Amino acid sequence: DQQVKQNSPSLSVQEGRISILNCDYTNSMFDYFLWYKKYPAEGPTFLISISSIKDKNEDGRFTVFLNKSAKHLSLHIVPSQPGDSAVYFCAASAKGAGKSTFGDGTTLTVKP
């Protein structure tokens, strides 16, 4: 049973527009959520995170929203840039678990 799901394998947006990447989870014990960005043949790099005590966290062009009742989070990128083209992974962890569970990723393509 996949506990973290990213239902859209790919997303294509125009440069300057908003990119919205979605993630759903099933484990109610998850209390910390992270987004990572990955380029081909490289390791993922941390992008932004949010604790379950918050419903929004913003860092520059990146904003993560958390809806605990729906067990849903989303990453907004505004404005999108061609350099944002990458695979984005959603991950979740539970306090004390010592490990993160990842979704399958969404490939974002930002067209000039």
Place this chain on the structure above:
Amino acid sequence: DGGITQSPKYLFRKEGQNVTLSCEQNLNHDAMYWYRQDPGQGLRLIYYSQIVNDFQKGDIAEGYSVSREKKESFPLTVTSAQKNPTAFYLCASSRVSVTGELFFGEGSRLTVL
């Protein structure tokens, strides 16, 4: 510069051979992890260690083994018992904290011929 170094970057192996992937970190992180990525899939946890001389199985530990004799090092051995070892392997480390933010290496691509 601080970071995580994985080696080799590319590795070819014949069926039936064991192979060991190296992972070294100089971030002074307590926790280290091994993930596997297959095409179109997410990262699946193989093994993790939160302290020296201790490690736990992840979701797909069968056919793999690890050791954690030093804080800086967490090598992964892919044994002949692993039925489908061709994959991209990622090592990561983190501070043991509530945030769980992972720092990843560049990855090792293993191909079984």
